[in-house]
Amino acid sequence: MKVTLINTADAGGGAPAACMRLLKALVQNGVDVTMAVQQRLTTEQRVTTTTGKRIAKANFLLERLPFIAFEERDKSVRFAFSPANSGSNILDHPAIQEAEILHLHWTNSGYLSIKNLQQLLQLGKPVVWTLHDMWAFTGGCHYSNGCDHFVNQCGNCWMLRRPKTNDLSHKVWQRKFAMLQSAQNLTIVSCSNWLGNVSRGSGLLGSRPTVAIPNPIDVDTFSPKDKIAVRKKWGIDTDANIILFGAANINDRRKGIIYLVEALHLLKQQTGDAPVQMVIFGKNKHFDTATLPFKVKELSIINAESDLAEIYSAADVFVSPSLEDNLPNMIMESLACGTPVAAFNSGGIPDLIDHQQNGYLAEYKSAADLAAGIRHLLFSEDNVGLSISARQKVLENFTNNKVAKQYIDLYNSIL
Incomplete structure (x- = not known):
């Protein structure tokens, strides 16, 4: 089988680290796997960039600046909410075209917009989506801080400057709902049992098949030292x-x-x-x-x-x-x-x-x-x-x- 992992970057945070570890684990077990990223920070040969640096930077700014200017409640939520309104169409990249299975991970910060995700789901290929936070089933937040509005259709979001019924979180939720109508062969993976249970209770992913598979770790590198x-x-x-x-x-x-x-x-x-x-x-x-x-x-x-x-x-x-x-x-x-x-x-x-x-x-x-x-x-x-x-x-x-x-x-x- 030929699998393409899709993540914003290959280093620089929890999700990139987990995705890179999965890449290496799959390679060790004989899987033909590639990792498609917007930003390449390592020298791993199986990692390929799908977006030019200028386009990546432009997409990042196009997503962040409107949120900061018009929607952000305060700086504490600046990177805790992603509207995913800007990104790149990566359909024609060989890593996407040649894959038998597309495996989504964390794709925010201007890599894939909701429209771009929909394009991938409409290819007809099996898609696995590993959740590294709550974003896939919320109106934009990565962690809800106890808010349960994602159970329905979001709205009145505490992270926004002017929360109301039809605010940005509700609009993002609706865009994701429309996106998911294209997903005929989508399987959700949660890294923890907790996140899987929360996802199953959400309005967006509650009906999707969901399994819990943890992140792997190299137990030779991470081992007791003197x-x-x-x-x-x-x-x-x-x-x-x-x-x-x-x-x-x-x-x-x-x-x-x-x-x-x-x-x-x-x-x-x-x-x-x-x-x-x-x-x-x-x-x-x-x-x-x-x-x-x-x-x-x-x-x-x-x-x-x-x-x-x-x-x-x-x-x-x-x-x-x-x-x-x-x-x-x-x-x-x-x-x-x-x-x-x-x-x-x-x-x-x-x-x-x-x-x-x-x-x-x-x-x-x-x-x-x-x-x-x-x-x-x-x-x-x-x-x-x-x-x-x-x-x-x-x-x-x-x-x-x-x-x-x-x-x-x-x-x-x-x-």
């Missing part, structure tokens, strides 16, 4: 208890850093003078690490997977106070490196964390319970057992071979 050696390499205290936090954008509302700050202050009250160091990585423009009660080592943006594996291995616990997430790559990466994770019991996170076995599932938005979870993992008498269980969870569920087989079975079933 803790003392990597701490020395990265300038991390070899004698302290290490708490790790990372995010693509630390200031993103969804990543819940306000709860992390509160939890760490509570933890400090409970642990007194115990030697604890905080390690943080990711894009950080505004967060003042001086507000944290522990000594902080800030590592900025880490791109290389080998470096990430070392940093996870250096920690005693990884903390993910995310408020809305599908199947977070960072949690899976940490577990694969044998580092247990404390996180809120939300979204797809319970697919990864088994409470008090390989991590701690804290009560949603409870900084006190998150602090209790960090403390439990940080000072556990069974650190070795937690580490083994963390790694084992990934080996049993998320390896390249296991995930690739699920997709190959799906491909065969729809051809």
Whole structure:
């Protein structure tokens, strides 16, 4: 079979990373697969660009600027809502023409408009659409923040400057509804059980066949490293208890850093003078690490997977106070490196964390319970057992071979 994965880029975020990992997993399992992108950032030979750089930049601006000028409520939602009104027709590209199966992933930021998606659906080829967030079944938001208007036809959107019944979210929802009428052979894949259940309850995708298949991970790259050696390499205290936090954008509302700050202050009250160091990585423009009660080592943006594996291995616990997430790559990466994770019991996170076995599932938005979870993992008498269980969870569920087989079975079933 010949499969083309379609994603806006091949690096630079959670969805590109997951899509690239799937590409490699499928190749390892004998699938003839190509990845079609708007922006190529890696040297992977099986990745092909379908759009020129000037056109890509123009499409990005044509989508963003009208939203910012007329629809955006405030800067906090600037990239949290995508109207998908501008994009490129990629029908004539060889990667599309030659494919037996088209496999959509994340196509926003001016890559494919709703019209362009409809063009692909009208080709008559089987289409698989892996959901990396909620966008496919909402009126434009990537995560709804508890809003359930997508169950019907959206409208009165809290992200918009002037929410009303027939606002932009309702119009986008209607355009997607019209688009989906062309989809005769469309299968939805959710990376987590949570997102699959939400999609099944939506007005747009509720009637579509939906299966849950997780993202894969390379368990050779993401594996436990010598803790003392990597701490020395990265300038991390070899004698302290290490708490790790990372995010693509630390200031993103969804990543819940306000709860992390509160939890760490509570933890400090409970642990007194115990030697604890905080390690943080990711894009950080505004967060003042001086507000944290522990000594902080800030590592900025880490791109290389080998470096990430070392940093996870250096920690005693990884903390993910995310408020809305599908199947977070960072949690899976940490577990694969044998580092247990404390996180809120939300979204797809319970697919990864088994409470008090390989991590701690804290009560949603409870900084006190998150602090209790960090403390439990940080000072556990069974650190070795937690580490083994963390790694084992990934080996049993998320390896390249296991995930690739699920997709190959799906491909065969729809051809």
